[in-house]
Amino acid sequence: MSERWVGADLGGSNLRVALLDGEHRVVRRWRCAVGHLAGGGVLDALREGVRAVAGSETVRGVGVGVPGLVDPLRGSVRVAPNLSGLSGVALGPDLQRDLGVPVWVENDVNAIAVGEWARGAGRGARTVLVLTLGTGVGGGLILDGSLYRGPDGSAGEVGHMPLYPRGPRCACGARGCLEMYASATAVVRAAQARGAPAEGGALSVARAARAGNRAARQVLARAGRALGVAAAGLVNLLNLDRIVVGGGLAGAWDLLEPHARRELERRAFAVPLERFRWGPWKLGDDAGVVGASILARESLGL
């Protein structure tokens, strides 16, 4: 019998759980909606998902990505703004007791970053930033070959990097954060304000842009420019090998990139720029479960 791991990716609206083999390839998937559930309901759903994908197979460990600030060493969730019932919950110890296997709890974007770095578009690089352009803009940072969490576990919040000090007010209270320009939400909002088609979310804005819609093209150009300005600062600061772009807007990367590149080349230093590469994620919606399962293995020293 080959080795088995479980990875779970808890989003604000969906829970994805997968069984993975010893190479962290997905063997089986399971998902359910969790947006309507309270803390206890989310725990029940996690237990159900892990049991559903494991079946009768023996699992070595479980990794769970949670949208919020977590304390990985305690396995607890400190703050989860989009799943408020989970704030303060000792998710790791609770699950571990019920399932009888080691459980590792990690921030969801950190798990995605580890997945893309180890098995996806960041493979082979040592210093990688993974950006998720979705409801907000998330970030996970691999610094010189290891996940960088910072002393409070809050590192990597690229979405709230101040970009334009007089820009629109962000949900975090500050003005002009990257998230206000480059999230899927921001793209849809800007498209609606300019009368571009946006009923199907950010990807319908991308479709309209591809079909030649001028307003849609302008909205994506603005998002691309914001990403380029942010990337220039990050390349200069960190000497990044790579930025991997995931989330709902990753499918529009070809439309964002030319605008982002122009701003990047205008601002980044020549030497780090020569090394630097960027592109869309490869694992897509599997990145979180793959990364969570890798972190579960690492936590056991295996």
Ligand SMILES: [Zn+2]
């Ligand atoms: Zn903000």
